[in-house]
Amino acid sequence: xxxILVQSSTxxxxxxxxLEGIQNHAKKVLSPNFTTEIDGVETPYSSEVxxxxxxxxxxxxxxxxxxxxxxxxxxxxxxxxxxDPILDEARELVDIPVIGMGETSMLxxxxxxxxxxxxxxxxxxxxxxxxNLIQKYGLSDQAVETQFFEVSIEDLGNAFHDPKPxxxxxxxxxEKAIAQGAExxxxxxxxxxxxxxxxxxxxxxxxxxxxxxxGMTLKMAETQVILKxxxxxxxxxxxxxxxxxxxxxx
Numbered sequence: 001x002x003x004i005l006v007q008s009s010t011x012x013x014x015x016x017x018x019l020e021g022i023q024n025h026a027k028k029v030l031s032p033n034f035t036t037e038i039d040g041v042e043t044p045y046s047s048e049v050x051x052x053x054x055x056x057x058x059x060x061x062x063x064x065x066x067x068x069x070x071x072x073x074x075x076x077x078x079x080x081x082x083x084d085p086i087l088d089e090a091r092e093l094v095d096i097p098v099i100g101m102g103e104t105s106m107l108x109x110x111x112x113x114x115x116x117x118x119x120x121x122x123x124x125x126x127x128x129x130x131x132n133l134i135q136k137y138g139l140s141d142q143a144v145e146t147q148f149f150e151v152s153i154e155d156l157g158n159a160f161h162d163p164k165p166x167x168x169x170x171x172x173x174x175e176k177a178i179a180q181g182a183e184x185x186x187x188x189x190x191x192x193x194x195x196x197x198x199x200x201x202x203x204x205x206x207x208x209x210x211x212x213x214x215g216m217t218l219k220m221a222e223t224q225v226i227l228k229x230x231x232x233x234x235x236x237x238x239x240x241x242x243x244x245x246x247x248x249x250x
Contacts, residue, residue: 002034002076004221005069008190009058009081010153012040017160021194022080022214029215034222038080039065059086063093064250070094076221080190080214082118083129091241093248095234097224102133104220105186105213110142112209113183117144119173120188121151121166130188144182147173156191163199170196174206184209 006026012019019038026036041061063086066077076097079087084100091098109116116139118130126148134143149169159166170192174185185208187193193213195201203209227233235241 002222002225003074004030004034004036004218004225005065005074005077006036006038006080006218007062007065007069007077008038008040009055009062009079009083009085010040010157010191011042012038012080015157015191018157018191018194021160021198022190025194025197025214026218029212029218030222034225036078036218037074055083055085059089060250062086063089066090066098067093067247067250070096075225078217078221080217082120082186082188082190082213083125084133088241091235092243097221097228097235099217099221099224101190101213101217102130103137104217105211106134106137106139106143108216108220109184109186109209109211110139112211115142115144115181116184116186117174117177117180117182118146118186118188119170119177120146120148121156121170121192122153123148123150125188144177144180146188147177148188149173156189156195159195160198163195166192167195167199167201171201171206174208174210178206178208182208184211186211187213190214 006022022038041058069077074096078099079101082102084102087100120126126146130146134140151166156166177185187196196210197212201210237243
């Protein structure tokens with residue numbers, strides 16, 4: 001069996017319904033010889049985590065988890081966070097594939113339409129994070145302005161029990177993005193994506209493609225594991241992802 005670590009940037013183990021949602025979807029999209037384990041961080045659910053200073057404090061724990069995953073025999077890491085936290089640093093340190101949800105979703109969205117929009121649930125992500133991420137991946141010309149609807153992460157985490165109020169706001173934000181030219185909608189949060197999947201928010205709902213960012217990220221992890229094994233295709237160590245001679249201590 002091949003093992004993928006699904007790494008959240010929230011305290012996912014404190015939300016068993018969300019955890020189960022990821023597990024069930026992974027079983028649907030991954031090949032039978034792939035299995036997953038899901039990990040997160042110890043930081044409690046709080047809207048403060050969307051400020052850059054709080055993200056910075058989380059990132060050390062995430063990086064440590066990834067380094068330990070490789071040592072423990074995992075074949076890949078897939079982020080279940082659209083922010084791609086500590087993605088470049090992780091790729092410097094480990095040789096197993098590390099797959100970013102934001103990077104994977106944005107790049108593959110261009111196979112489904114020429115313009116994408118991220119739709120998220122908080123202004124901090126829209127203002128502070130996703131614009132920089134789009135620019136980092138060189139996709140500013142393909143991106144429509146990020147849309148958001150304002151709810152707390154606590155309310156989002158509880159939405160599995162009453163999803164309609166959250167999803168109504170999400171759909172309204174998507175409609176604004178589509179009116180501005182978005183052909184592909186990217187739910188800008190792993191938890192939000194699971195809610196969309198469980199409530200059948202699809203192209204039939206909106207008229208534009210709604211990408212399954214969880215599924216796409218997991219399948220990319222699976223693909224990179226297979227290509228590495230079959231044809232030796234792996235991360236380049238020439239240039240940007242050159243690895244240090246000695247791993248840092250955690």
